Amino acid sequence: MIRTGLVAVAMLSAAPAFAADTPVVAQARAEAQALVAREALIEELGGMGAVDQATRVTFLKARKTASPEDREALDAIWAEHYEPIDRKHTERLKTLLAGRGWFTPEEVGQRAADGAFHIVNHSPDLAFQKEALAKMEPLVAEGRGPSGYPNLYDRIAEQEGRPQRYATQRARCVDGRHAMPDNVEDPAGLEKRRAALGLQTMPEYLKGLDNLYGRCDPPKAG
Incomplete structure (x- = not known):
């Protein structure tokens, strides 16, 4: 028994140590750790964005061929059932965005970044929309802004009584x-x-x- 144990110890001590990560592996490891740390944020943004889009797809499908009279009734349904969701999402996104820059696909993935944009684009809070637009503008200048940036710019301009820039x-x-x-x-x-x-x-x-x-x-x- 003693001899077997000594052999095992000798074998372990002779085993080569694992090589240090190459730069490629080290980068991938760091990115994986950072992504896991943002898992909850990614899931929340993506989930809220999916709800935002589902409400609009459902509503527009019903409204597309409806009569003018039915469209008035449908608009009332929107106000009752879907507008509260936009308000709730706005308040949550304010919290998530506080003290940081705009969400990018490199940070949270395309689906979550799009989700964040849909929420602010449909927000009923003009002041919050302007705050978010200001956070997007440095990215736009670098060619990395959200694809919907022109829509949000024009929404804000309309609400403030200014001409649209992109006619969206x-x-x-x-x-x-x-x-x-x-x-x-x-x-x-x-x-x-x-x-x-x-x-x-x-x-x-x-x-x-x-x-x-x-x-x-x-x-x-x-």
Whole structure:
């Protein structure tokens, strides 16, 4: 027994030590540890974003071919059931975003980053939208901003009574089809601004609105 134990000890002492991580492995290990540390954040952002999108897909499917009268009833359903979700998500995202920069795909993955953007884009809180937009702008300057940044910029401009920069909001309704908004700054430079941020041309964009929303309703008089 003693001899066996001595042999085992000798074998263990002779075993080679594990080599240190190569730079590639060390980087992968550090990234894995950082990702695991952000697991709860990633799941929360992605989950809230999935709910945000599910509510809109469900609602728009019902609204697309509804009559004007039914659309009024559907809008009331939206206000009762879905607007509270937007408010709840807004308050939670405020907490998660406090004291830090905007969420990037490199940090939380594309799904969670998109989820965070959907929440702020649909938030009823203008002050919070402006705060989030300011956090996105350094990324936009680096070419790493959220793809929906133009939508949020225009939403804020609309609410503040300023012209839109990218023509992403409140298209006009002409003969039941979506048309170019009439409150756009420097219309001659619009396509260039849209192209710089990877947006479709306006004709392509408006066709997409028709496909997504169906017939548009002109604004009611008065």
